[in-house]
Amino acid sequence: MSRHAAWQGSADHVELSPIAVSLADIQAAQRRIAGLAVRTPAKRSFALAERVGGPAFMKLEMLQPTGAFKVRGAANRLLALTNEERRAGVITVSTGNHGRAVAYVARQLGLRCVVCLSELVPRNKIEAIVACGAEVDVAGTNQDAAFERARARAATDGLLMVDPFDDPYVIAGQGTLGLEVLTDVPDVATIVVPLSGGGLAAGVAAACKASKRAISIVAIASERCPAMLRSLQAGKPIDVAEHPSVADSLGGGIGLDNRFTFGMVRDLVDEIQVVSDAEIAAALRFVFSEERLVVEGAAAVPIAALLRAVGGDFVPPVVAVLTGDNIDPQQHLEILRA
Numbered sequence: 001m002s003r004h005a006a007w008q009g010s011a012d013h014v015e016l017s018p019i020a021v022s023l024a025d026i027q028a029a030q031r032r033i034a035g036l037a038v039r040t041p042a043k044r045s046f047a048l049a050e051r052v053g054g055p056a057f058m059k060l061e062m063l064q065p066t067g068a069f070k071v072r073g074a075a076n077r078l079l080a081l082t083n084e085e086r087r088a089g090v091i092t093v094s095t096g097n098h099g100r101a102v103a104y105v106a107r108q109l110g111l112r113c114v115v116c117l118s119e120l121v122p123r124n125k126i127e128a129i130v131a132c133g134a135e136v137d138v139a140g141t142n143q144d145a146a147f148e149r150a151r152a153r154a155a156t157d158g159l160l161m162v163d164p165f166d167d168p169y170v171i172a173g174q175g176t177l178g179l180e181v182l183t184d185v186p187d188v189a190t191i192v193v194p195l196s197g198g199g200l201a202a203g204v205a206a207a208c209k210a211s212k213r214a215i216s217i218v219a220i221a222s223e224r225c226p227a228m229l230r231s232l233q234a235g236k237p238i239d240v241a242e243h244p245s246v247a248d249s250l251g252g253g254i255g256l257d258n259r260f261t262f263g264m265v266r267d268l269v270d271e272i273q274v275v276s277d278a279e280i281a282a283a284l285r286f287v288f289s290e291e292r293l294v295v296e297g298a299a300a301v302p303i304a305a306l307l308r309a310v311g312g313d314f315v316p317p318v319v320a321v322l323t324g325d326n327i328d329p330q331q332h333l334e335i336l337r338a
């Protein structure tokens with residue numbers, strides 16, 4: 001356990017909740033999404049290797065067609081719709097990247113798509129969603145308000161709600177990234193992922209734990225909105241205030257009626273850490289100067305955790321998942337100059 005652990009998993013719960021997403025579900029997702037999501041490389045990082053004292057890799061999810069891993073879950077969900085559901089169309093709520101992924105996949109499949117967003121979602125992300133041909137509905141000052149709007153419109157407009165994380169198809173889709181890591185870095189000992197609603201952490205953890213290999217899953221949250229962490233500490237999903245963060249994609253709660261990701265993260269994730277906006281900004285600068293890679297704030301949180309680690313905190317080989325690069329170019333420049 002590292003000095004920075006804010007929460008530690010325990011295997012005690014495994015008997016309590018059957019895991020909602022099986023290895024077979026994730027393998028089925030891998031076959032289903034192959035034409036829409038790409039298989040991303042795990043790039044070796046010598047700068048990070050020095051920090052963790054052993055091999056380190058970055059999984060480059062910004063190479064996905066929408067610039068973030070979310071296309072995996074969105075593709076798996078939409079490709080599993082019935083013909084009737086396809087005819088009706090879909091609605092979703094998003095901090096940006098999920099909405100863009102759903103809009104992208106919906107366009108490929110020729111479906112109607114509505115994306116509800118809060119006023120916290122950056123302009124560049126809204127424009128990208130509109131460019132995919134989706135209808136955008138900006139409602140409320142936070143993600144929870146946008147969620148309410150999406151729920152209401154799903155009912156009145158007869159659209160299928162595509163949850164950004166709390167859906168077994170979405171979780172299985174995100175888990176395909178874990179299967180790729182198992183193949184590409186067969187001796188991986190630690191996978192570090194960003195944590196918001198927990199679809200990514202739950203899917204990757206389900207894939208890795210099913211492999212029965214000794215792999216530690218460490219999830220990193222932003223201290224500006226650690227909804228999953230606070231909920232785990234409370235023993236149930238709770239409301240957590242959302243503050244603007246450089247990691248804008250990590251905003252929003254986990255849903256008081258959370259059905260899947262809360263239990264899966266509790267039972268399958270080994271450790272949660274929290275990082276500050278200053279640490280995230282420093283990590284974003286590190287990734288650019290050392291690796292010449294552009295990432296958005298949310299994608300820099302695993303790097304932020306690795307940069308403050310001391311030997312032994314993360315057992316190598318370590319894989320850090322760089323989840324996306326959808327940052328406003330002006331904001332990126334400002335952070336680099338700071």
Ligand SMILES: *Cc1c(COP(=O)(O)O)cnc(C)c1O
Nearest residue numbers: 097196197198199200298323324
């Ligand atoms: C959505 C998102 C996350 C967090 O994923 P969850 O499944 O909500 O935990 C991390 N990084 C980026 C870039 C995202 O878009």
